[in-house]
Amino acid sequence: MTTVPASWYAFLGVLLFTIGALGVLVRRNLIIMFMAIELMLNAVNLVFVAFARQQQTMDGQVMVFFVMTVAAAEAAVGLAIILAVFRNRETVNADEVNLLRW
């Protein structure tokens, strides 16, 4: 049985990560930006598990659990912040949330 080479996973991870990073940079909607961040995290997860399998170690898979835990916590806190911002400012547009600018 032919296996998918690890480099393919890596390329897919880089692709997903770049999409996520560009999403964070160019989109203005906080929820979309948030989702883009999740995409970046999962791109990293993908690379972790791919290399873990190739190397035949558990290190990468353990790392993924950590990332998923952090991502879950981050999702809870981040969504709560976005909710709070929306309640106060009635917007989720990042450009309009600029009270701390000079």
Added chain:
Amino acid sequence: MHEIQAAVVAEHVGFLWWIPALPAIGVLFHIFLGRRVRETVVSVIAPAVVGLSFILASVAFCRIWSGPPGLVLQQTLWSWLPVGSLNVAFALQVDALTAVMILVVTGVGFLIHLYSVGYMHGDPGYARYFAYLNLFTVAMLLLVMADNLLLMFVGWEGVGLCSYLLIGFWYDKDANASAGKKAFIVNRVGDAAFLVGIFLLFWHLGPGAHSLSFTEIAERARHVSPAVLTAVTLLLFIGATGKSAQLPLYVWLPDAMAGPTPVSALIHAATMVTAGVYMIARLHSVYELAPVSLEVVAIVGALTAVFAATIGLVQTDIKKVLAYSTISQLGYMFLAVGVGAFAAGIFHLVTHAFFKALLFLGSGSVIHALNGEQDIRKMGGLRHHLPITYRTFLVGTLAIAGVPGFAGFFSKDMILARAFAHAPILWGLALVGAGLTAFYMLRLFSLVFLGECRADARTKAHLHESPSTMTVPLVILAVLAVVGGYVGLPEFLAWGNRFGAFLAPVVGNGEHAQHHPQLTLELALIGASILAVLTGMGLAYRFYVQAPEIPERLARRWRGAYRLLWNKYYVDELYDAAIVRPVTQLAHFLWRQFDLAVVDGAVNGAGEAVQETGRWLRRWQTGNVQHYALSLLLGTLALLAYFLGRG
């Protein structure tokens, strides 16, 4: 010289500290309660504390008088500065020299306190005045009773402070405030040298424990090199020229007349200004090891005596004449100690305290009667209106002029005789000074009391003799100005020089004991000085009583010389141009160029630099989340590139 000094016999007594402590209690009372009690209470307490002090001083004096020669009363109060091997005690001592000084300080001081009660009556600062005057007494007593050099310096500075406070007593007038400042600053110049002198002496006293007491200094000074001793004594003498108004630091004393007249009498005639003479007499054993310094002291003294007397010839302010006369008489005292006649210098100090205090208080009485007028050209004929002042002032004039039989004659003659034995040129200067003294004093006396009254009608109507608190001290001082001289007669007369014999255990007889001048020579010297005095007085009488037009004619004829004297040799202007203005300009320059530009510039510059950096850096804070995200990304990529590139 040391061998004739009797061995020191020390005796510890417990009451010495009360002598300065009593006036100190007065100071505290006047400061804290003076404004709450009636004037009468202050009038009683202020002279009373000094009077009690005088009684104690008399007790101490009698102990020494009746005790063995060389008796020293001592009291150590506490260890003051125990630092390493240095252990300076707060200790008082009274020997013959100090006994004479404390009698003068408390005795004349008491009379002047009494006089002030009348003179300052009704002044809004009445309690403040007596607080200062009592404080002065404390400081002066500390100065003369201190058993070590440092404690003496405390008194030395204390009297300077009181002098400043009292010169500027009526501080709401600008001239008085500046006169006070001038006195203080000129004294600082001298005191700085004095302090350096103390340091230098301390440094060279040798290893081991130090107490800086006078006995220790006298003992150890013998092992110090003459060059160092000369430097030390000269530095201390610079301090003395400041405090005792000698060339070149005399300029503050004439201006000090801005203070109340009793202050001029007490501080600027009888006591404080004689501190320099006392200091040299106290440290005579050090000065004797530095003959060059003594020579300088004698020359400065003789020059000052003549210099100040010539200025006094033409002054028209009654107190200024007396001020220059004081400078001149202090010159005599320095001449005396400079030629090694320490006892004669102290003797003149005492008689001068009597007659100069008398003259100042007399002038105060005149000024009081004339409603504050001090210009002698607007006086005259006061002998009818102020009979007591007139008679006592006459006694004072005759005493200071050196008319035979009065106190000034004996003390001045003793100095003249010793000056002649030392160097005839100094004697010549002193003789000229004596003639000038007789002239300007009789001129002053004639213009004030004789002839017709030149005051305006309003002042004339108010002419009155002063109250008895003012005239009683005048009378007592007048008596002292006569009998004070008889304790120190020339050796060949009656009981001889008892005063010198009394002080001999402390300051020695000087060269006197070794070459006693011949009787004929001594008589000739006395004759010469009497001649000089009579010439001066005769000329003054002719000029200002018989033919008043002569002085004006002379002034016109010798216009240059007159102008020079009238402007006090332009010394004030010279100092102003040579020292005061350059220093002010330097200060101004430093203020502008250093303080404002460098110091302020550095401080403000630091603040501005931070603000500027912040203003520039805050552009990064766009408030736009995506900008931050981009920076984050770029940063990460840069780090990545760096680590990958490093390989």
